Amino acid sequence: TFCSYYFIHLICFSIRVRANDREYNEKFQYASNCIMTSKYNIITFLPVNLFEQFQEVANTYFLFLLILQLIPQISSLSWFTTIVPLALVLSITAVKDATDDYFRHKSDNQVNNRQSQVLIRGSLQNEKWMNVRVGDIIKLENNQFVAADLLLLSSTEPHGLCYIETAELDGETNMKVRQSVSVTSELGDPNNLASFDGEVVCEPPNNKLDRFSGTLYWREKKYSLTNQNMLLRGCVLRNTEACYGLVIFAGPDTKLMQNSGRTKFKRTSIDRLMNTLVLWIFGFLVCMGMILAVGNAGWEKEVGSLFQSYLAWDTPVNNFLFSAFLSFWSYVIILNTVVPISLYVSVEVIRLGHSYFINWDQQMFCSQCNTAAEARTTTLNEELGQVEYIFSDKTGTLTQNIMTFNKCSINGQSYGKDTHNTCACSRDRMLDFSLFNPLADPDFCFYDDKLLESVKVGDSCTHEFFRLLSLCHTVMSEEKSEGELVYKAQSPDEGALVTAARNFGFVFRSRTPGTITTTEMGRTVTYSLLAILDFNNIRKRMSVIVRNPEGRIRLYCKGADTVLLERLHPCNQEVMSITSDHLNEYAADGLRTLALAYRDLSEDEWEAWSESHRFADKATDCREDRLAAAYEEVEQNMMLLGATAIEDKLQEGVPETIAVLSLANIKIWVLTGDKQETAVNIGYSCKMLTDDMTEVFIISGHTVQSVRQELRSEGMQGWREPCFNGNGFKEGQEGGDTAGGKFALVINGHSLAHALEADMEAEFVSTACACKAVICCRVTPLQKAQVVELIKKRKKAVTLAIGDGANDISMIKSAHIGVGISGQEGIQAVLASDYSFSQFRFLQRLLLVHGRWSYLRMCRFLCYFFYKNFAFTMVHFWFGFFCGFSAQTVYDQYFITLFNIVYTSLPVLAMGIFDQDVPDHRSLEYPKLYEPGQLNLLFNKREFFICIAQGIYTSVVLFFVPYAVLSNATQSNGVPLADYQTFAVTTATALVIVVSVQIVLDTGFWTVFNHVFVWGSLGSYFIIMFALHSQTLFRIFPNQFHFVGSAQSTLLQPVVWLTIALATAICIVPVLAFRFLKLDLKPQLSDTVRKHTKTQQGRLGARGGSRRSGYAFAHQEGFGELITSGKNMRLSSLALASFASRHSSSWIDTLHTQTVHTVCFSGENTKTVI
């Protein structure tokens, strides 16, 4: 039933595409290949953009206020006081959106106008990508991007094979093979293809990159199609001269576009806090409105009703309750400036500025790869200053994924010198191979001339050692011109070994499915390749069986020491023990080791084994096991040649960065897919694990019980507790810190699966976060994300995930902050990340400098912003008690309009963008400076209430000081000063001066911009006020500018200035005293550092020795088979004509039979349904 359901599904919800038949396909109205990532065009921009913007609650709220203001009985402010800031905010956002969209249009155009060759009426014509239709057959050439999701029809390579690189799609850099359905692969040339009229029925567009199911109907036959037949948009054709494909999905239907869903929008904790606070402020606003409305009711009842002979109620108002109701709304309008509309825009502007500073930072620029750091999202900057947990990938992030052949042990003799200190890696001590060997790779470094001597002398063991390295591998070579060899290795380890052999005179030149050609000490030798005993994770070794020109058959084997040493001939005992010591030594140096061995086979032995191997290979059931048994049979009684040691090079500055970050109290967890040994090894070499650690716990249980047992083991008791106080207000962390410093935890993927279960989760977290270092190895991408989610949930801490590969995407997306390393592994991680740069060590600068500054600036900005607006707005509240709760404003309307957007916006923006408490190098010198961010000390609810309290205090002073002074004062010509306009100007001026003085106090880093903005804003206040109170404007609009002459009349009075000075002093003096006391009695580290100008240097030591290592052989199974089959041999690279006919290899057969299987199977089912 499942099958029938599946096929009903397939038929009902499937698409049909007929090749070379545009009319037919047009009936279905498939998407064209034109992609459109832009959101607007010229006509739709305004309505769509406005619609989007009004979906933001804040904007709608202000629109609501605007509508309220249009009701004359409510309107306490002119309409423009809201519409001017609203329009400004909307237009800034609109301009930003328009610019973004313009660039999207541009890039869309560029992509849509790429050329591709389309087969139209039997001839190839150049068409733009956007004109390619579903059902078209297009030709792709080598290194071209695939224009749409194609069904591979034929290729220039044999068997309709072609190679693609899918880095754009899934981030994997290794090449993948695609094969066309056999019937179509014969349609080699355009003429045949033009007459191809097959019809494809397949599943509708979806976003599954690794799945495709469909059926090709052609000449009354059905052929099943799988993902193996598809070329997806975004891939690049490699190593294939050309191929033809049928467009199945185009444009937005392609898997690439289907995958580009909207990403989850990340918010910072400050954002969330801000939203909560804004809600509280709304609540506060409503409360104040209620208080004043009640006041209004009382006043209208007691006083207003009696005052009616002078001041009648407005027409619809007939009782005091209605009046109170209206007054509530009037006050909501007036007091709305406690949450100014400019808050969100200002925050965005500041973050944008910080993002640019990240992009512009030269010290995060990597000159080797010409990549600057990039803030891909502009909304998370301040969160960078609060990170507590870093989850790091290993390969490509901590390490360069570059392997170097570092040491070797040949026949009991160890070669190679310590090259730990990269500075010691000077050119003069490096061996020069060029004289000895013209084919040497100039980039290869080795520092022990004894080995070269040994090669030159002709030591047979040494020769055999390198011969093995040059023969036993699955590397492909490409020789563009004579002597210019390029190796394409499956894993970097292998490449390093083959390159080493090459430099020591055993040059691997080329291979065919049956031969390997090498140049041994200048002499070209061709071995016939009899068998490749491929690598897999269980065998942990690979072997080749070759026949040398003299006819002798020999098996060469390389593999993990643990498995290889067991399979040696007993006569090796002595060499084995010495080599074993060497292996331990290498492992202790953090090197990846391999043991090498050979075995001579007689012709009879070979024949016998070959027979059993063939038999096993042909077996239909348990083929794998039989093959393994066959391999096992021959890999016995081997002679030990020696061992190699490969260094997995760390990225530059990794140990130093980790040291600095852990000093900043950031916990670093390494989550890697690698093996435990490798991971631990890297842990040591990057100083996460140190020898002075009390204990390194290794949890590798396979069952729930054993994992629980291990988690609860003796040593872990007792010190687990101190870490159980989450983020927020953490008390003295010192104790927990030192306790945790002694332990480390290493956990395996399968144990982690149990540890992540609901009932063990808490235990795991409490154990893990008490450890200084946590390493999770053998974890899947999903587990990486789960670990991040766990910490997010349990610890309420800010997490950062850093990685470079496609397997890190889930982790990068689920962490608060995702950082992508733009390295060799494609750009998928970068695309999913929030920040990207090319070196792990830039992380310290990103967090400790940029993050810290961003956090500091944002906090200072928010504190000041809330303070300023409360000081500004609450004056109306106090005035309410003196004006009959009538919602009369204290200030001129223009002042209310301009206060937030002109008079006070720029100084605080300048502070939010440029402020620095300590210079950048200091924050790296004193990583403890990072702690206030983690503890959320600079802006939290407590700080918010302090700001609010200060704002309210200021508003009290600003209202009651002028009230007390002016109520009885007169001008020097006897005219009283207590008129409304004088009062308004006095209060407004005092307010502007007080908040300016406050920003002067708050700004710690006075750049030229701060000066210009602070003094400019103050100046602009006076200039604009005099302009608005001028006679000229009044003469033009007498009904709009009531305040004519108020500015000069008021500001000429000494009493007014004395009042302003008094108010300023009363506002600022307590702040000054409080700050001084705090600084003097309880200085923060940043204050101390700021004062302390002496430099401190030389802090981190160089890296030292390390511990036990293991075997790491990042290899994939199946390549050996591919090589012997000859299917991946480029025709152009080798004269393979002779081999082209005899390629009945098992691999291709398996592939065929599998395909046939599915065709038959699905065919039957289709019949039953139809």
Place this chain on the structure above:
Amino acid sequence: MMASSYSAKDEDGHITVSGPGGGTLRNKKPENTAFKQQRLPAWQPILTAGTVLPAFFIIGLIFIPIGIGLYVTSNNIKEFEIDYTGDDTSSPCYNCAKNFSWNNTKSCTCTIPFQLDQPYESNVFMYYGLSNFYQNHRRYVKSRDDSQLNGNIDSLKVGASSPMASRKKKKPSKECEPYASIDNKPIAPCGAIANSMFNDTLKLFYNDPNGTSVPIPLTSTGIAWWTDKHVKFRNPVGTNSNLTAVFQGTVKPVNWHRPVYELDTDPENNGFINEDFIVWMRTAALPTFRKLYRIIQKKNNMAPTLPRGNYTLVVDYNYPVRSFEGRKRMILSTISWMGGKNPFLGIAYITVGSVCFFLGVVLLVIHHKYGNRNNSANISN
């Protein structure tokens, strides 16, 4: 702000990175400018004992003398205040206040004797004061038409009879409602402020010791802001200069006894530019306020403007305040460079100055006893 994770640029962008053979590898190294590297030269002030403590002492040392100066100046100013609301039976104005009705055309007069204990030198300023009068009420403040008061002739036109005409002919602003027009005739001046204009007449007589009552000359000009008198308020300029003709077709505010063109006989002080009217129109910030009424100019001779002795205040009681529990006052005051009597400012300055000084001392003590002077030793990682 949602972001699409895919953009065609990304698809493209990688090609230039991965293809070293592209040839067009632009150096992406950020510019090394002080701005971009956040190394702008900057002044970095720090609050230290060396800056904060002197600041407190300086503020104290500046504020205290100023305060003393202000206090002394304020104390030298002579001020006399008399309440003539008449809500008390013993008050001379009790009858006037009690019998008030809006329809009274004949004004009620009451006489209040008072005594000045000290002679008032130089110019004396005469104020009227009102209490519990909400001139700062929102509906009150906006109930005016500045365009009309600025002499805009259109604001005095008859209200629109046809909708077509209404576009051209402006009426008094609708802010003046419900005091904008009566029977479709515009009120001049319109609005609640103008309607409620203070219209008591105050006269001052000096009771000579020899028994005669000498009227004291009161100047009624020079009591308004210069900008109000010359910019903000202007009489409409019609075809002729006769104010009566210009205001033809308008009606007086309901509470007024006389139309606006009969406020004074002096043409320079009549109509909208009548200074009593201008003073009233400058609304007060607080419900208790005083407004300048008249100036008693100092005579040329050496005698004080108002010698000590007995005086009589004669009030034409027109303005009702009892209905809303208001109070009316008459104030006589001399003036100094800093205006009228204002003891608060001096006291406040002395207080703030002393507090600053005191704080300075306290902080100095705290700093010396507990202060963190040796900061550099404190840095630890």
